[in-house]
Amino acid sequence: MFKKLHIKLTAYMGVVLIIFMLFIATGIYNFTKFVFEDGTKKLMQSEAIRIYTYNDSFFPEHILKDRDVLFNLGPKLAIMGSERLEASYVIYNEKFERVHEKKSESEIADAIAALAVDSFCTKTDSYATKKVDGINYRIYTKYFDNSNGPGIVQVFQNTINEEIIWSFLKMVLFLVGSTGMLILLFISYIFTGKSLKPVKETWKRQKEFIADASHELRTPLTVIQTNLDVVLSDDEGTVEENEMWLDNAYSETRVMAKLIDQLLTLAKADTNDEKLDLSEISLTEILENICANMDIIAKNKNIDFELINKEEILIKGDYDKIRRMIVILIDNAIKYTESGKVTVKLYTEKNKKVLTVEDTGIGISKYDMDRIFDRFYRADKARHREGGTGLGLSIAKWIADIHKFSLTVDSVVDEGTKFTLRM
C-alpha cells in the first residue's frame, strides 16, 4: 500500500516538475529569442538609417560610382559604425527603381520586393521574415524621404546561423531540463519516502494496536465464557455453589472495563482530541488524597508506604489527568513489590518540581526499560497477568508529554524501581 502511495506521490511531483520545467524552458527560450529579435530589429533599423543617410551624403555620386567597391566590402554593411551586422541591402529610388543591389542577391531582392512596395505605398517601415528558396530571411524595410526624393532601403539577412543556435539552445534546454528533472524526481522520491516514514510508523503502530487490543479483549472474554459455561452446565447447582465461577467472570468484566477505558483514552490521545483543562492545582493535596487509599492497599500486601512532602507544591495542569498519572505510578509500585517499601517524594530542585515514586520491588531489566512505555508492553506477561493491561505507563507518559513534563525511569532488577516526574 505504501509502495503504491510512494510511487503515486512521486508521479504527481513528476507531473508538477514537468509542467514547471516546460514553463521555465519555454520562458528562457522565448525570452532569449525576443531579446535577440528585438536587438537585431533595432540594429537593422539603424543600419537602414545609416545607409540612406550615407546615400544622401555630400558625395552620393561617389557611392553610386563605386558601389561595387561598397558591396565588395562583403556583407558587412555597417561600414560607418562600430557595430557589424552581417546583412545585405537594396535601395529603391523615388521612381521605385533599384539603385543598389548586389547582383548575386537580385533573386532575393525580387522575392522581398512586395514588402518594399507596401512600405512605399504606405510610407511606413516594416519588419518581417520570409522564406526564399527554403532559406528564412529577416527583412527590415525603411521608407525615407530626403533631398533626393522618397525611397526605400531594405536590409535583409538570412537566419541560417541563428537557426542552428536556436536548435542548439532547444537541445541544451531539453537535455538540461530532462536531466534536472530526473535528478529532482530522484530527490523527490527520497524525500517523499522520508515524509511517508512517520505515516508508515503510525499506520504500523495503529495496526499493532488494534491487533493487541483485540487480543487483550479476547482473553477476559474467553475467561468469562469458560466460567459461565461451567455455571450453565451445572443444572442443579445454586448461585452459592457456583460463586467461584461467577466471581471469576465478574472480575474479568472489571479487567475488560478498565481495558476499554484505557483504550478510549489512548484513541483520544492519538487523534489529539483530548483538550487539557488547565488550572493551578496542589500536587500536595492530590498526593495526600491518593496516598490515603494506596496506604491501605500497601498495608494489605505488608508493604511499608511513605509519603515525603515538606512543602506545598502547586503546578499548572489538568487535575484529572495528573491524578490519573500519579495513581498509575503508585499502583504499579505497589503491584510490582512483594515486600519492602514504596516511597513517594515531592520536592523542588533547581526551580523544578519533582515527584519520585520509588519501590523495592522486582525491578525492570535494561532491555525492558526501553519498552515499558510502549502500549501493551508487559515485562513478564506470565508473571504478572493480574489486572495488568500494559497500557498504564503509556497513558502516564502521554499525560506527562502533553503537559511538557519529563517522566523517566531508573531500575535495578530485584532491587527496585524509581519513576521520576520533573515539572
Ligand code: ADP
Ligand atoms: P500494567 O498494566 O501491566 O502494569 P503498565 O503500562 O503500567 O502496564 O506497565 C508496563 C510494564 O512495566 C509492567 O507490565 C511491568 O512489567 C513494568 N513495570 C511498571 N512499573 C513497574 C514497577 N514499579 N516495577 C517493576 N516493573 C514495573
